[in-house]
Amino acid sequence: MLQVAVNEDEPVASRRRRVAGLVRDQAGADLVVLPELWTTGAFAYEEFGGEAEPLEGPTFEAMAKAASDAGVWLHAGSIPERDPDGPLYNTSLVLSPSGDLAAAYRKIHRFGFDKGEAVLMGAGDALVTVRLPQTVVGVATCYDLRFPELFRGLVDAGAETLVVPAGWPERRRSHWTLLARARAVENQAFVLACGTAGTHAGVPQAGHSIVVDPWGEVLAEAGPGEEVLTVDFDPATVAGTRERFPALKDRVLGLDRPRR
Numbered sequence: 253m254l255q256v257a258v259n260e261d262e263p264v265a266s267r268r269r270r271v272a273g274l275v276r277d278q279a280g281a282d283l284v285v286l287p288e289l290w291t292t293g294a295f296a297y298e299e300f301g302g303e304a305e306p307l308e309g310p311t312f313e314a315m316a317k318a319a320s321d322a323g324v325w326l327h328a329g330s331i332p333e334r335d336p337d338g339p340l341y342n343t344s345l346v347l348s349p350s351g352d353l354a355a356a357y358r359k360i361h362r363f364g365f366d367k368g369e370a371v372l373m374g375a376g377d378a379l380v381t382v383r384l385p386q387t388v389v390g391v392a393t394c395y396d397l398r399f400p401e402l403f404r405g406l407v408d409a410g411a412e413t414l415v416v417p418a419g420w421p422e423r424r425r426s427h428w429t430l431l432a433r434a435r436a437v438e439n440q441a442f443v444l445a446c447g448t449a450g451t452h453a454g455v456p457q458a459g460h461s462i463v464v465d466p467w468g469e470v471l472a473e474a475g476p477g478e479e480v481l482t483v484d485f486d487p488a489t490v491a492g493t494r495e496r497f498p499a500l501k502d503r504v505l506g507l508d509r510p511r512r
C-alpha cells in the first residue's frame with residue numbers, strides 16, 4: 253500500500269507523476285493500493301470542482317501506464333470524477349496489469365453531514381467486487397468503513413479481501429484502527445485500509461494504513477508519514493477461517509425492522 257503524503261504545497265500534476273513513479277517501483281507485487289482522493293486531498297473541498305476529471309482522465313491515464321509498466325493490479329485510490337451528465341462522484345478505480353479499467357466504484361456514504369463531500373458529490377448506488385487471480389476484492393471508501401451492512405453486502409457478493417482507500421484525519425485515528433479490525437473480524441476477511449499522510453485544508457491526516465487478517469490480527473501498520481507498506485498474506489486463510497469458525501453461517505436475516 254502506498255500511503256501518499258497529500259500536502260497542498262505540491263501541485264496535483266507533480267504528485268501524480270511522483271505517485272506513478274512509486275507504483276512503478278512496486279513491480280513484482282500482486283496488488284498495489286493507493287488512498288482516497290490523493291490528487292486533491294479528501295478534505296480539500298474547494299479543489300474538487302477544479303480538479304474533477306472524467307473516469308478515464310489524467311489520473312487514470314497516468315496510473316494505467318504505471319500499472320502496466322510495473323505489471324501489477326492497481327487499486328488507484330479515488331478521484332473526483334466529473335460525470336458529463338451528472339454530479340461529481342468520489343470514484344475509485346481498479347486497474348489490471350495491462351492497464352485496463354477493471355472496476356470503478358462510486359463512494360456510497362459521503363462524508364461531511366451538511367457540508368463538504370456530502371453536498372458537493374453525488375452518492376454511488378452499487379456495490380463493486382473485482383476478481384483478481386488470487387482473491388475476490390470488495391471495494392469501499394473511507395467513511396464507508398462506518399457502515400457494516402455495506403461490507404456484509406460485499407461478502408455476500410463473494411469478497412474475501414476488503415480494500416478501503418481513505419483520507420482519514422488524525423483526530424479520529426482510534427476509530428480507523430478499530431473499524432478496520434471490526435470489519436475484518438465480523439466478515440472473516442482481509443482488510444487493506446490505505447490512508448494518506450500530510451496535512452491539507454488544515455486537516456492533519458492519520459496515516460497508519462493497516463492490513464488486518466480474517467481473525468482480526470494486524471499484519472502490518474504504517475506510521476504517520478509517507479510510507480510504502482508491504483505485506484505478504486495467503487488469501488486461502490479466508491476460507492480456512494470461515495470453515496473453522498463458521499459464524500457467518502449463523503446469521504439471522506431480516507432483523508432490520510423491529511417486530512410488532
Ligand SMILES: NC(=O)CCC(=O)C(=O)O
Pocket residue numbers: 288294362363393394395396398418419420421424427
Ligand atoms: N473522507 C472521509 O470519508 C472521512 C471520513 C472520516 O473522517 C470519518 O469517518 O471519521
